[in-house]
Amino acid sequence: MAVDGKPLWRDCETTFARIDELCGDDASRLFAEPNAKEQEGGRLAVAWFSSFDDEPKRLGELDRGKRARIESNLAARIEALRPALADQGIGETVAAMLNVADEASIVAVGENAVLTNWGILPEEARSSRAAFVRHSEKTIGPYLPSGMSPRVPGQPWAAVGGFATAGLSPPRRVIVPEPAAASAREAQPAASARNRQAWLWPIAALSLVFAASLIYAAWPGNLVYPQALPPRTAAPVNSDEVNRIIEERIAKMNAELTKTGCETDSSVLGPLLDNGSGGPAAQSPAEGPAQ
Structure with a gap:
């Protein structure tokens, strides 16, 4: 790629010096230094040298944390180029330098x-504005700060912030309009109200169950108490029969009393009485009067 007929790589040290002058020391270190050698058939072999001392790695080889740091560093370094892009002397050159051949052209060297392969576009990417935008979106576009874009020398094409300024491709950065933001704020109280309702439902359900139980218990005909039983009454006593039994017992006792001690039937007298010492009483009526 060339600007005013001058290849971007020719005398790029002068461009780097001007970038550092306008944008601050080391701003040009974003761009690796090319070392091109022409081979047979007119083909160029380019070796890229970085001013950082570390092994270069592609972004896809990094873990998530380091890749996030490298991407943030890339966006900050591109942001620092604003004064150079606005400069009448090197602005178009720096804008063309922001084009890269492919995604693998963006590497991490340590934490930088x-x-x-800057200043290179595949033939397809230079065929139309839409093709240029698509290529930029896949490569440098996601890291471009607002209002910044690579350029194709001699073309008015631009891909700002990863999407075409002419509306050829939808933007990657989505800005929520104010009405939508207001709706989001209104949705928060609504969500809180739904959460409160979710907590109140179980309490209300338990209260209804308890109230229903009280009404059921108090409703006539529903509460059942055990039937009161009539008090037990003693069976009527037949005094004549009792008297007959007693007289019969007395007659048997008198008959036994006329017998000697060995002939006496003690069963007529009933069980022996306990005197409290575990043995029979000292004297029972069956023994008769003392001799």
């Missing part, structure tokens, strides 16, 4: 983002 570095661009290799």
